[in-house]
Amino acid sequence: MRVINTxxxxxxxxxxxxxxxxxxxxxxxxxxxxxxxxxxxxxxKEIIGTLVENARAAKDEGLACCQDTGIxxxxxxxxxxxxxxxxxxxxxxxxxxxxxxxxxxxxxSVVLDPFLRENSGDNTPCVLHTDIIPGDRVKIxxxxxxxxxxxxxxxxxxTPAQGKAGVKDFVVETVEKAGGKAxxxxxxxxxxGGTMEKSAFLAKEALKRPIxxxxxxxxxxxxxxxxLEEINRLGIGPLGVGGRITxxxxxxxxxxxxxxxxxVAVNLQCHANRHAEAVL
Amino acid sequence: MKLTLPLxxxxxxxxxxxxxxxxxGNLYTARDAAHExxxxxxxxxxxLPLNLEGVTIFYAGPCPAKPGxxxxxxxxxxxxxxxxxxxxxxxxxxVGMIGKGDRSPYVAELCKEYGAVYFLGIGGAATLYGxxxxxxxxxxxxxxxxxxxxxxxxxxLKVIVGIDTKGRVLQDEEIARxxxxxx
Ligand code: SF4
Numbered sequence: 001m002r003v004i005n006t007x008x009x010x011x012x013x014x015x016x017x018x019x020x021x022x023x024x025x026x027x028x029x030x031x032x033x034x035x036x037x038x039x040x041x042x043x044x045k046e047i048i049g050t051l052v053e054n055a056r057a058a059k060d061e062g063l064a065c066c067q068d069t070g071i072x073x074x075x076x077x078x079x080x081x082x083x084x085x086x087x088x089x090x091x092x093x094x095x096x097x098x099x100x101x102x103x104x105x106x107x108x109s110v111v112l113d114p115f116l117r118e119n120s121g122d123n124t125p126c127v128l129h130t131d132i133i134p135g136d137r138v139k140i141x142x143x144x145x146x147x148x149x150x151x152x153x154x155x156x157x158x159t160p161a162q163g164k165a166g167v168k169d170f171v172v173e174t175v176e177k178a179g180g181k182a183x184x185x186x187x188x189x190x191x192x193g194g195t196m197e198k199s200a201f202l203a204k205e206a207l208k209r210p211i212x213x214x215x216x217x218x219x220x221x222x223x224x225x226x227x228l229e230e231i232n233r234l235g236i237g238p239l240g241v242g243g244r245i246t247x248x249x250x251x252x253x254x255x256x257x258x259x260x261x262x263x264v265a266v267n268l269q270c271h272a273n274r275h276a277e278a279v280l
Numbered sequence: 281m282k283l284t285l286p287l288x289x290x291x292x293x294x295x296x297x298x299x300x301x302x303x304x305g306n307l308y309t310a311r312d313a314a315h316e317x318x319x320x321x322x323x324x325x326x327x328l329p330l331n332l333e334g335v336t337i338f339y340a341g342p343c344p345a346k347p348g349x350x351x352x353x354x355x356x357x358x359x360x361x362x363x364x365x366x367x368x369x370x371x372x373x374x375v376g377m378i379g380k381g382d383r384s385p386y387v388a389e390l391c392k393e394y395g396a397v398y399f400l401g402i403g404g405a406a407t408l409y410g411x412x413x414x415x416x417x418x419x420x421x422x423x424x425x426x427x428x429x430x431x432x433x434x435x436x437l438k439v440i441v442g443i444d445t446k447g448r449v450l451q452d453e454e455i456a457r458x459x460x461x462x463x
Binding site: 041043050053054057066109119147181230233242243270 | 298300340341342343344345346352353354355357358360380381382400402403404405406407408409410411425426438440450451453454455456457458459460461
């Protein structure tokens with residue numbers, strides 16, 4: 001058993017929030033640079049170059065790389081041997097978020113009531129997901145999610161007969177409908193299986209995987225390759241100005257599902273692929 | 281090419297889709313909430329808090345500025361949400377819009393009719409954009425925070441012509457050129 005006071009989460013989440021909004025990681029920068037070489041559209045090439053330059057400037061100067069610093073999604077994977085002490089955990093997580101947005105000079109983009117739409121003023125609350133894992137550690141991952149790409153996500157429960165072809169059509173159609181609005185080049189997260197909400201959750205899980213990595217199951221890895229190729233044949237290109245590079249990668253996560261259903265969800269990630277993690 | 285704001289009718293006419301333009305001068309930010317207020321003001325027949333004659337609107341809401349900096353990072357938001365407000369604002373004199381993403385087909389028609397231009401900003405290049413801002417002044421709706429209307433004096437803000445005064449749409453033509461998938 002390991003006792004942790006929830007207040008320990010505050011400085012950690014504060015730091016991760018700022019890091020995620022300011023620093024894009026080498027995995028993404030490398031993928032952007034590589035895609036710049038493959039892009040045939042002169043305008044598209046120029047845009048990718050500007051994005052890389054922007055990422056460097058943001059990191060050097062400690063400024064948000066994109067002004068839409070999003071609503072923050074926080075994942076806490078809590079070891080089952082951990083016992084919490086102190087103030088309610090969710091309150092402490094949100095305190096970290098509040099401090100991160102304040103001290104990082106990040107934009108407040110959260111409204112408290114989806115109908116009344118009054119800004120909360122400190123970018124809280126975050127969307128918190130917790131799960132229990134073996135051991136006595138706590139893994140923390142934060143993901144600021146801007147609306148441009150998040151708004152274009154979709155979920156649908158297909159029938160088993162629609163199968164792989166149905167899933168492919170749904171994914172490609174989602175990317176096509178998003179066009180330049182989602183700030184391509186994209187990372188396309190796909191969740192297949194489970195229930196309606198499980199597939200949506202998996203689609204976001206899929207975005208955690210580094211660009212260039214494939215699913216461990218061969219048939220799913222192949223589907224990822226096929227989808228990436230199909231998406232890049234759409235011609236949408238960087239920021240939708242036309243070009244070869246619409247997506248940097250496609251990641252699929254799967255889960256068992258009911259004999260009668262085939263849920264599929266697509267969560268789009270814009271080129272500002274922001275996340276930061278730590279272990280407590 | 282380098283252009284000075286406000287954009288005059290003759291300059292607007294020579295711009296073509298795909299042109300990369302560096303803008304210097306005053307822009308005005310407005311996004312969803314500010315648009316809604318302007319439109320309800322116009323519907324009531326009341327005067328707007330600013331004169332829109334010749335104005336270029338930047339669909340954007342910045343991050344807060346760090347102490348000692350003029351502006352925080354800033355960049356274009358998705359334009360399609362502002363589509364329903366385009367015509368009433370063009371009637372008031374708006375000649376340019378900066379945002380990201382494609383728009384409803386009727387916006388291209390309006391650009392043609394009113395001789396206006398839609399520029400595509402570089403979505404997500406907010407640090408670089410923030411550095412081009414040399415002055416910031418809140419002009420209206422201060423209570424809206426990041427969504428208030430601000431006058432920005434920018435120097436060399438890089439944008440791409442997305443819809444020109446002929447009503448041509450960059451994405452329509454360019455995406456077709458690179459598309460290799462049958463629909
Ligand atoms: S979609 Fe992404 S890159 Fe584009 S403005 Fe939103 S957060 Fe920034």
